[in-house]
Amino acid sequence: MLNLIITGVGGQGTVLLSRLIGQAALDKGFDIRGSETIGMAQRGGSVVSHVRIGADILSPLIPPRGAGLIIAFEPGEAVRALPFLATRGAMVVFDRPVNAVTSALGGGAYDAAAMLTYLRARVGRLTVVDGARTIAACGGAKAINVALLGVAAAGGLLPFDRAEAERALRARIPARLLDINLRALDFGAALAAEAPRERDGP
Amino acid sequence: MERRLLMGNEAIALGAVRAGVTCVTGYPGTPSTEILETVARQKDGRIYVEWSVNEKSALEVAAGAACAGARAMVTMKQVGLNVASDPLMSLNYVGVRGALVVVVADDPGPISSQTEQDSRHFGLFAKLAVFDPSTPEEAYLMAADAFACSEAQGRPVLLRPTTRVCHSYASVTLLDELPRRAPEGFHKDGGRWVIFPRLSYQNHLKIESELRALSDAFSAYPHNALTGRGRLGIAAGGVSYPYVREALADIQVDCKLLKVSTVPFPEALGLSFLEGLDEVLVAEELDPVIEDALLRLCGRRGLRAVVRGKGTGDMPNAGENTVAGVRLAVRRFLGLPAPEGGEAAKADGEAGEAPSPPARPPVLCAGCPHRGAFFAVKEAVGRRRAVYSGDIGCYTLGNAPPLDMVDTCLCMGAGLTMAQGLGRVEPDTLHFAFIGDSTFFHTGLPGLVNAVYNGADVILCILDNGTTAMTGHQPHPGIGRTASGAAAPRVDIHALVSSLGVTALARVDAFDLPAAKRAVAAALGTRGVRVILFEGPCIAVDRGGAPCAVDGDACTGCGRCLRQLGCPALARAADGRAAWIDPVLCTGCRLCAALCPVSAIGGGGRPC
Numbered sequence: 039m040l041n042l043i044i045t046g047v048g049g050q051g052t053v054l055l056s057r058l059i060g061q062a063a064l065d066k067g068f069d070i071r072g073s074e075t076i077g078m079a080q081r082g083g084s085v086v087s088h089v090r091i092g093a094d095i096l097s098p099l100i101p102p103r104g105a106g107l108i109i110a111f112e113p114g115e116a117v118r119a120l121p122f123l124a125t126r127g128a129m130v131v132f133d134r135p136v137n138a139v140t141s142a143l144g145g146g147a148y149d150a151a152a153m154l155t156y157l158r159a160r161v162g163r164l165t166v167v168d169g170a171r172t173i174a175a176c177g178g179a180k181a182i183n184v185a186l187l188g189v190a191a192a193g194g195l196l197p198f199d200r201a202e203a204e205r206a207l208r209a210r211i212p213a214r215l216l217d218i219n220l221r222a223l224d225f226g227a228a229l230a231a232e233a234p235r236e237r238d239g240p
Numbered sequence: 241m242e243r244r245l246l247m248g249n250e251a252i253a254l255g256a257v258r259a260g261v262t263c264v265t266g267y268p269g270t271p272s273t274e275i276l277e278t279v280a281r282q283k284d285g286r287i288y289v290e291w292s293v294n295e296k297s298a299l300e301v302a303a304g305a306a307c308a309g310a311r312a313m314v315t316m317k318q319v320g321l322n323v324a325s326d327p328l329m330s331l332n333y334v335g336v337r338g339a340l341v342v343v344v345a346d347d348p349g350p351i352s353s354q355t356e357q358d359s360r361h362f363g364l365f366a367k368l369a370v371f372d373p374s375t376p377e378e379a380y381l382m383a384a385d386a387f388a389c390s391e392a393q394g395r396p397v398l399l400r401p402t403t404r405v406c407h408s409y410a411s412v413t414l415l416d417e418l419p420r421r422a423p424e425g426f427h428k429d430g431g432r433w434v435i436f437p438r439l440s441y442q443n444h445l446k447i448e449s450e451l452r453a454l455s456d457a458f459s460a461y462p463h464n465a466l467t468g469r470g471r472l473g474i475a476a477g478g479v480s481y482p483y484v485r486e487a488l489a490d491i492q493v494d495c496k497l498l499k500v501s502t503v504p505f506p507e508a509l510g511l512s513f514l515e516g517l518d519e520v521l522v523a524e525e526l527d528p529v530i531e532d533a534l535l536r537l538c539g540r541r542g543l544r545a546v547v548r549g550k551g552t553g554d555m556p557n558a559g560e561n562t563v564a565g566v567r568l569a570v571r572r573f574l575g576l577p578a579p580e581g582g583e584a585a586k587a588d589g590e591a592g593e594a595p596s597p598p599a600r601p602p603v604l605c606a607g608c609p610h611r612g613a614f615f616a617v618k619e620a621v622g623r624r625r626a627v628y629s630g631d632i633g634c635y636t637l638g639n640a641p642p643l644d645m646v647d648t649c650l651c652m653g654a655g656l657t658m659a660q661g662l663g664r665v666e667p668d669t670l671h672f673a674f675i676g677d678s679t680f681f682h683t684g685l686p687g688l689v690n691a692v693y694n695g696a697d698v699i700l701c702i703l704d705n706g707t708t709a710m711t712g713h714q715p716h717p718g719i720g721r722t723a724s725g726a727a728a729p730r731v732d733i734h735a736l737v738s739s740l741g742v743t744a745l746a747r748v749d750a751f752d753l754p755a756a757k758r759a760v761a762a763a764l765g766t767r768g769v770r771v772i773l774f775e776g777p778c779i780a781v782d783r784g785g786a787p788c789a790v791d792g793d794a795c796t797g798c799g800r801c802l803r804q805l806g807c808p809a810l811a812r813a814a815d816g817r818a819a820w821i822d823p824v825l826c827t828g829c830r831l832c833a834a835l836c837p838v839s840a841i842g843g844g845g846r847p848c
């Protein structure tokens with residue numbers, strides 16, 4: 039069974055990523071169960087999706103230390119979700135920070151570099167995704183969810199491969215948005231191929 | 241048979257379609273909204289779907305359809321049932337001819353709600369059967385059961401999912417459609433549909449005996465179940481049931497497990513459960529409904545089992561249950577040690593102290609028109625004493641610093657009426673009320689009529705962003721489109737307010753700061769009922785234009801834009817001095833450019 043946490047800031051497209059992963063896993067014959075953050079938090083708050091893939095899954099939520107994989111759209115949210123990560127779990131983190139209004143108001147600057155430094159020290163199986171390059175390659179921030187899907191699927195972190203991810207994409211994404219999303223998937227898969235997972239942690 | 245990845249709300253919708261629903265109404269509210277949206281998306285020509293103006297109207301429309309023999313469904317969140325409670329309480333006495341399923345979604349936590357009320361208690365209060373699913377698969381099946389029960393009883397029935405059923409998803413096996421028949425039509429039936437005291441007394445007697453029979457029937461209902469053996473027993477309902485099963489999965493201790501998915505409580509099944517038990521633990525969210533039913537049963541039958549749960553402090557009596565919390569409670573109840581958790585602390589110690597991620601509460605989006613409206617009012621009022629009464633919607637987020645423009649928020653439509661009461665006590669204070677377009681139609685309108693009729697001294701700011709934003713952009717009467725996407729007459733808010741005799745009425749572009757401030761200033765110069773209609777499209781619907789950018793050389797780093805607007809696109813640049821605008825988030829509304837004292841912000845602007 040794979041327990042997966044997807045986390046980010048409301049509006050970044052975490053819900054669609056969890057649906058795409060669920061669809062691809064379902065197509066492969068797995069049972070799926072999961073839970074979304076839908077509501078007020080989608081207005082720029084912290085959002086977390088739980089995805090459980092396997093057989094005979096009971097609860098839609100993952101307990102602390104129960105996630106084999108965390109996909110984080112944002113460094114600060116990655117640190118916030120860290121208590122979910124299992125001891126030998128893997129993490130994919132998008133390195134571009136989303137500023138928080140609370141920081142901009144002077145409650146302490148948000149130091150994203152410190153978050154990444156901590157993650158590197160703490161998470162053995164860490165993949166840091168270059169946010170600036172991804173946004174440039176995908177023509178904006180709309181498709182970063184699919185780029186991260188490409189990274190995780192091609193990187194062998196999910197129970198399906200890039201081609202199976204593409205099938206889910208074709209089933210779930212409207213035709214007019216398919217091209218940009220296929221490009222994002224390819225870009226993510228290429229990132230996974232070029233950068234082996236960092237292993238400078240414990 | 242097709243297996244499909246469905247969210248709980250989608251499962252309920254497809255379950256209702258399978259059961260032959262022909263009329264679906266509702267008002268959006270988290271976590272219930274996607275149920276009606278999913279039915280509307282089926283484009284099933286056999287089903288009438290509407291977003292009603294509020295939950296009371298929605299329930300009454302559905303009740304009418306059900307009295308004419310249709311299988312009808314109405315959807316809402318738990319606080320919506322408060323609005324719809326008047327028709328619901330009476331409707332149970334009158335009954336229905338077809339079926340009426342009232343889907344009311346509860347929100348333990350609460351995650352996106354004002355209260356943690358438990359609609360199972362509403363079922364007990366209104367003397368209605370309640371179906372309480374624990375998973376999306378079960379919700380899919382229970383939708384049909386609820387219709388069958390309602391039709392058999394001739395009374396409305398509640399289907400009560402909670403957030404972790406509504407917004408969780410699972411692979412659901414879709415079944416064939418059930419037999420359906422055309423609604424019989426309305427039979428006058430010599431006064432059956434007219435509620436009168438004498439009729440209500442007779443019907444009350446009938447309802448009580450029906451509920452006793454239902455309790456017996458529910459003891460054999462497949463979604464109420466008893467397993468296991470031993471002298472210890474755990475009873476659970478809703479999403480707590482899978483939490484308990486997960487906690488029991490790797491435990492080798494004898495234990496009975498009772499699953500309860502209905503109101504009325506299945507007493508015969510409950511008695512089999514209690515037989516021979518020394519102690520019981522009850523895991524459920526919100527109110528101790530199952531716990532109280534078991535206690536009552538013990539008292540009535542003189543049973544000696546100790547019932548542990550919310551009443552004994554063994555389970556939390558507020559907030560949602562968690563997998564870890566239920567696991568801990570179950571292990572403690574069974575006399576087992578707490579689960580291991582030490583490894584994490586050790587690893588953290590090696591890697592040093594975790595840095596604190598920034599607090600990230602929900603905020604008004606970059607480019608939100610409400611920010612412009614709030615800021616214009618704040619600037620125009622200046623240092624005068626004013627109370628800002630808010631309402632339910634995205635604009636409740638105007639409470640956060642630095643805007644700090646929401647002093648009260650109670651329930652849908654309460655802002656304008658509370659402002660009137662505040663004014664009766666503090667006549668020399670300025671009393672503002674903010675309300676969104678959808679909320680104005682929902683329950684704001686009677687408050688405005690009340691203000692005009694009683695000569696209140698208030699300034700009503702209607703924040704018209706052309707959608708029901710917080711719940712995910714549903715249409716409403718001011719938009720000209722129905723839930724199915726068809727064209728509809730558009731109720732013009734300006735004309736409506738004007739027709740009530742409000743003469744101090746202004747209409748401004750929420751993004752035009754100077755004009756908006758002038759409109760507020762004009763309102764400050766008069767007394768009585770004043771209405772300002774702030775118009776500007778929701779940025780999630782109308783994506784805006786090119787982003788703004790800060791000229792780093794011109795910016796003095798005064799921080800005015802950062803301190804006053806609370807826009808998520810604004811931050812300090814890497815040098816810590818100049819302001820910086822995140823081009824990914826900025827939609828070019830130019831509100832920050834309008835207040836920059838040195839005109840250092842360029843770009844942006846809305847496409848014409």
